[in-house]
Amino acid sequence: MVSAPALAQTTTTDDTNIGQSPQEAAAKAATAAGETPPAAQPGGDIVVTGTRIVRPNVTAAAPITSVTSADIRAQAAVNVEDVLNRLPQVAPDAQQTYNDSDGRQRIKLRSLGFERTLVLIDGKRLGTQNGQDTGIIPTTLLERVDVLTGGASSVYGSDAVAGVVNFVLKKDFEGLQLDANYNFYNHNNKDTVVSPLARAAGFPSPRGWTNDGGRADLTLTAGHGFFDDKVHVSGFVNYKNTDEIALTSRSNAGCYLTQLQLNGPLSCGLTPSSSTSGLITPQSGPNAGAQLVNNPNGTRTFVPFGAGQGNASNYFSGYAYQRPSERVNAGGFVTAELAPEAELYASGLWFRDKSYTNYPTIASGTVNVSCANPFLSASQATAIGCGVAGATSVPVSLAYRLGEMNDRPDTFVNTGVRLTGGVRGKVGDAWTYDVGGVYARNHQDYIPSFRTPGNLQNAVNVGGTAANPVCASGAAGCVPFDIFSAGNTNPALINYLFTTGTSQTTGTLYDVLANVSGDLGKYGITSPFAEQGVAIALGTEYRKDTLKSTADASYRSALGGTDSYLSQDVWEANAEVQVPLIEHKPFVELAQVNGGYRLSKYSSNPSTFNTWKIEGIYAPVKDITFRASFNKAQRAPTVVEIRQATNIDFAAGGAGTFNDFCAPTPIPGPNGVTYGAPLASREVCRATGLSDALYGSTSLLCSNGTTPNGTAACTVRSGGFTADPETAYTQTYGLVLKPRFVRGLVFSVDRYRIKIDNSLGYNDYSYYTDGCLRSGGDQFFCQGIVRNANGTLFSNAANNPTTGFIRQGTSNYYTSIARGYDFQAQYPMELGSAGRIDWSFNGSLTTFAGGQDSPVQPERNCAGYYGNGCGQLIPKWSHGLRATYTTEGRGFSASFNWRYVGSLTNADNSGDPAIGGTAARARTSYYRVAPANYFDLALNFAIAKQFSLRLIANNLLDKAAPIVPDSYNISLARGNTIPQRYDSLGRNIAIGTTINF
Structure with a gap:
């Protein structure tokens, strides 16, 4: 098979x-x-x-x-x-x-x-x-x-x-072959809207041509048949290396672009704020709350902090536009024909990939500074509050970036192995079989860099003299930290303040399956109006998925978490049938129905559930075929989803971010905090179980870390849900045209409709709070806000409480929906002795991408939109059209490709209130990404039978990436664009060769 x-x-x-x-x-x-x-x-x-x-x-x-x-x-x-x-x-x-x-x-x-x-x-x-x-x-x-x-x-x-x-x-390779490919980016940096903002903030913005981001790919493949090719062995080894491209190497990413107010001006985002000269914010004394920076001139005085002062560091300067990585793949395939009825087969794949992600090395946090610190000048001491009577130490907030060239990487090492084996063959003329299995193991070592707990305070607590400073704590290995001078990049200090730990995650799959397929037409089971007989396939399968997560003591002490071992067993059986009803008759070239049924039992669920399909094909003539398919699927949660749903974990997850919307609203002012009306109406609060008597009570206030609201933070409880299987219904309807009067042309259009009921997904606490508030008290959302008897949302995790929290985690919510049309076309244009041109087209029209949060909420259609929870980033239309010219002897070919990516519009401007498209939210600037057209050209020269050369240019015209402010909220990228959808690095030039020995 x-x-x-x-x-x-x-x-x-x-x-x-x-x-x-x-x-x-x-x-x-x-x-x-x-x-x-x-x-x-x-x-x-x-x-x-x-x-x-x-x-x-x-x-x-x-x-x-x-x-x-x-x-x-x-x-x-x-x-x-x-x-x-x-x-x-x-x-x-x-x-x-x-x-x-x-x-x-x-x-x-x-x-x-x-x-x-x-x-x-x-x-x-x-x-x-x-x-x-x-x-x-x-x-x-x-x-x-x-x-x-x-x-x-x-x-x-x-x-x-x-x-x-x-x-x-490719498994049955014969001979020895070397494939080599090297590509890089060739881009002309021109000033963008980001450039003047970056330069005004003191950050560079490049101009002119750059060649960077080299990627090398080398593969050696060998294969040979033995014993009259009854045994065939082949194998390969592949090496790939990718060079880093810094985020700041492109003019559209000189700084992170943000728009702080609706339709307000653009600015460079400085959050989290820091400085390579050391940003110090006194927490007491005459300058409490003022942001001060050590003067770079070495006078041990302070100057104001800010973009206009030119002393802010670009937090994202060390980020990569293309992450550096190195990968090795190897594998092999073997088949052995024992008899016409039996063939043994086996394969193995292995890889190791190592990549890096840079993060800023910032010594930050609130620390106590001794007023006797030998590095502290008299003016600096007064500025941070040491002049206050009786003050021997003062608290300051520190954000000191220890040099932009000293950013430390998080390292990811991914390794994997996949082994398959089995036996397959034919039994008589009617039956084939395949009995085999898969073992797959993927392992990841995550090695982040983080601050060593407690070491910052030890390093800041300096005694001795300026010439001979010492750590007053006497902690082993402590390096004194001079936070009162600019440009500190001491490597020993960095190594003391920062360390690494390792988290290991291993996923394994054990999969054993057996399938048989039979042509019952060999036994005369055939429709009287068809030539082909009824065909069936029967199968059974056992799978075991496991996921093991561990970490060393260093990782756990800094980042927390617990070790876990998750597993799930699956038993399945399936059957398929194909029934040609009518063939080669007037007005019915082919009429066929297909069916399929699968029974599944997951160890994580007490129920057995089924999936099925019904398909139909009708071709009145050879030129036209209609097809339709109806599928029902019930997807059980993965082992991770089960853990996210069932494992109960409490945290003050909202600290510093939200307040109970039924409590009075804190309003910080020059004379302290005053309180306004609650954000939610009395009706909404009543839907959360709050009595009218407690509406607007200060007893509901949550501490948010910045204003003195309440004494405790609102509690978030993760887990405690039952994750049931989700049910999906998929429908496709298609038309295939192969007109005889245009030889070789094939065109198809298919309509797809996917609806997932009881959809599984992870939702944080804001899903419930925002949904309850926005819906006006819909119980679907408001039930996630579980109050104590006194109305508060505080709970003690140690007591495993059943009230006093907001829920989050994986659960079954309402529906997910995807609808649209797919278009495909192929056409070979024969040019006689001049060669041929092959045309191929693939396009998709998305009419719906989104879902419905609850039965009383409107459907959210995000097709063509981004923002406000529309994270799919799906244009309504996109396509690829390729034309390939090949000479008659195939000595030369040229392939030209046109990629079209449709526009994306901010959901605020959709005009659809379901996704936030109201008049009050409408944007007047930077609310639309225009359609993009990309053109690619590939040339191939078959210099000899054993040697070919390829020259390729992707994004031939070096089209620049579109500018999108606050891009992280949209695409999880800091490059002020949407790199998933649009070519963000410029023209890509490649040279490749294939040599056969």
Whole structure:
């Protein structure tokens, strides 16, 4: 059993050209048409992604998008992420440009989350849903990537809600081949709206051309057949290295752009504020609350702090626009034909990826300073409050950045291994079988840098003399910290103040499955109006997912947490049937129905649940095919979701961030704090269980760390939910056109509708507080605010209370919805002796992306919008159109690609109150990202049968990234743009070669 439409692998020039070979073009066209290309295996039996039925001719009822190896070579992709980000059906990710990334690459179809997208390699699971990392897959070994969108749970498992991504690898390689690829960014920095703001703040903003961000990718592949090719062995080793691109190397990211007020001016964000000269804020005395900075001229005096003073540090200057990383992949494949009825197979993949994320080295916190500190001048002592009678020490708030070149990295080391093995074959003419398994292990070492608890106060508490300072505490290894002079970058001090710890997370998958497929037509079970017989597939599967999390003592003492071991067992059985009803009759070229059913039992849930599919295909003539598919899936929570739902944890999570909205509103003023009316109405507060008598009572006030409200912080309780399976219904309706009068043209359009009921998701406490307030007292939200008998939201975690908190965690909420249309087209244009042009098109129109928070709330449609909880970042329309010209002898090819990314608008300007689009919130500036057109060019020269050269330019016109203020709130990126959607680093130039020995 092999995945199809797969082709035989060879080491001919066809396999190294950028231009698609005729076989590749035919395979891709067949995929778009929902058909299978010519079979690659003896006997003519193949398996299509989306079904486990094996037969010579299969027509797919569900739409499949396929990316061929020629497409991958034409874009010089070095990561799977690069390949999939161009598909409109995939929610793009940006792990290379996302500073908070952990280095793992995951896939999210339809922006429905990676937990709902099942990832396969050659038809079998990649790994666990929580721990999988597609970084284990080298792009040079990809034969094809099939993307089946819209539900395949009855075939592959309950977690295939949004669809399946199947990576088909080259396994039957013969010979020795070297693939080398190097690419870099070539960008012309021009002044943007960010540039003058950055320079005014004292930060540089580059101008002119830059060449940076080199990425090297090298793969050696070897394979050979033995014993008349009855035994075939192949293997590969791959090395990739990525150079860092600093955030400040692009003119659109000279500083973090923020808009503090609606329609207000733009400014450079200085929060968290710090200075390389040392920012000191006295907490007492005549200058209490004033922000002071050590004078850089060395006079030990203070000057005011602020962007206009030029002494603020750019907090994000050490962030990476492209994270540095190094990766090694290796693997091998072996097949052994024991008999016509039995073939043993095995494969192994291994990888190690190491990447870094820089964070500022800032010594910050409130410390007590001795007035006898030898570094303290007389004027500085007076300024921080030491002149007050009787003062021997004073508290100050410190934010000292110990040099922007001394930022310390968080390190992520991801390793993984995936082993498969089994036996497959044919029994007679009617039956095929495959019995095998997968073992996958993904391990991550997270090594963050953090301040050593207590060491800052020890270092600041200086005694002795300025010439011979000592730590007054006498703590072992303590290094005195002179916080009263500018430019302190003492390496010994940094090493004393900061340390590292290690957290380790390991996810494992044990997967054993057996599948049989039979063509019952061999036994005469055939419709009287059809030629093909009824086909069936039966399967059973056992899976065990585990996730183990540990950390060393250093990590735990600084960052907390507890070790955990999570596991879940799954038992499943499935059946499929394909019934051709009518074939090759007047007005009915093909009428077929398909069905599938899967029964699942998860150890985390007492119930057994089922998934199913019903599909239909009707072709009145060969030129036109109608197809439809209906799927029901019930996805059980992953082990992480179960823990997030059930594990109860209390914290003063709201301290410093919120107050009880039924308490009076604190209003800080020059004469102290006064109190206004509560934010919520009496009716809303009544919905939270508060009596009218306590409405607006000061007894409800929560301490927020800055104003003297209450004596305790509002409590947040995580967990305590029951995470039930979510239920998804997926519908697709499609039309495929293959007009005989335009030979080779294939066009398809498919409508998809996905609705997930009882949807699983993580919501923090603001989901309940904001929802209750915004809805006017909807119990769906207000029930998350659980009051004590006296109305307060304080509780003592040690007593495991059942009241006095706001809930957060993973739970079942209402619905998630995705709707739209997919368009595909393929057309080979034969030019005779001049060669040929292959056209391919893939577009998607998203009509709905969002959901509904409760039965009484309106549906939230975020298609084409961002902000206000619209985090999908899905344009209404996007497409890719590629034209590839190939000479008759395939000695040269040129491939031109047009990528279109539709506009995105701030939800404030949507005109839809459900996503905050009210007149009062409408923005007049920076509320829309215009559509983007990107053009790519790839040239391939087949210099000899054994050697080809590729020259590629992505984003050929060096289109600059769009400017988006407050980008972190939108895209989790600090580069003032949306790197997931838009090319943010400029033109990418690549040179590659393939050499066969």
